[in-house]
Amino acid sequence: xQVDHLGIAVRSLAATVPKWEQLLGGRASPPEEVAxxxxxxxxxxxxGTHVELLEPTDADSSVGRFLDARGEGMHHVAFAVANVTxxxxxxxxxxxxxxxxxxxxxxxxRRVGFAHPAAFDGVLxxxxxxx
Amino acid sequence: xQVDHLGIAVRSLAATVPKWEQLLGGRASPPEEVAxxxxxxxxxxxxGTHVELLEPTDADSSVGRFLDARGEGMHHVAFAVANVTxxxxxxxxxxxxxxxxxxxxxxxxRRVGFAHPAAFDGVLxxxxxxx
Numbered sequence: 001x002q003v004d005h006l007g008i009a010v011r012s013l014a015a016t017v018p019k020w021e022q023l024l025g026g027r028a029s030p031p032e033e034v035a036x037x038x039x040x041x042x043x044x045x046x047x048g049t050h051v052e053l054l055e056p057t058d059a060d061s062s063v064g065r066f067l068d069a070r071g072e073g074m075h076h077v078a079f080a081v082a083n084v085t086x087x088x089x090x091x092x093x094x095x096x097x098x099x100x101x102x103x104x105x106x107x108x109x110r111r112v113g114f115a116h117p118a119a120f121d122g123v124l125x126x127x128x129x130x131x
Numbered sequence: 132x133q134v135d136h137l138g139i140a141v142r143s144l145a146a147t148v149p150k151w152e153q154l155l156g157g158r159a160s161p162p163e164e165v166a167x168x169x170x171x172x173x174x175x176x177x178x179g180t181h182v183e184l185l186e187p188t189d190a191d192s193s194v195g196r197f198l199d200a201r202g203e204g205m206h207h208v209a210f211a212v213a214n215v216t217x218x219x220x221x222x223x224x225x226x227x228x229x230x231x232x233x234x235x236x237x238x239x240x241r242r243v244g245f246a247h248p249a250a251f252d253g254v255l256x257x258x259x260x261x262x
Binding site: 049 | 132133134137141150151154155156177178179180202203204205210251252253254256
């Protein structure tokens, strides 16, 4: 299973993108608003996977509350799967907690869905559908 | 720059390895003790990168204190570089905080070194040397 991206919560894309561009040696994608998650995101290429920087557009969003509770830092890891809804259904069937029961629109025009952190030892796991 | 691995802090390798093996569809490496970090670790392959599960061998280690403060979850991200000491020196020269000034022995017989989370927006970044 491939790591599609590592999601990092930040207070400001403008303030943080340049350092990650310097570390990873490339340009970040133009900020994209993901309405369903109330974030603006930019992706950076990391040779076979990506780093996603997430800035909340609403302090009361999931990422906004994460920043209040923990500060900036790693927020989630996303794995590429062929069918997000089937993956979430399979986890549920094993008794694992999920945040989403079916896929929903995510960044880059892809469908995504989240397991609950309790399902993976405190790690918020996202699944991203690659058609 | 390639993501060598994503490090996840857990209380028990024995209790958590099976679920990650099931998610990623492979077997974890046999637990290895990393004396310099007071952890036992297992690696799982994730198509071009890896997931590292870390169990502290000492409650007062860095990972042990992380678990007390935050519970299980994502602990660090590691990037593969040709020369860890040179990478750390370069960061320091730019005024960034580092935990290690030079590389030290890490898991899998590789030399490693850590930047300070303050250098990368709250993300603990490790560098791993691939000869």
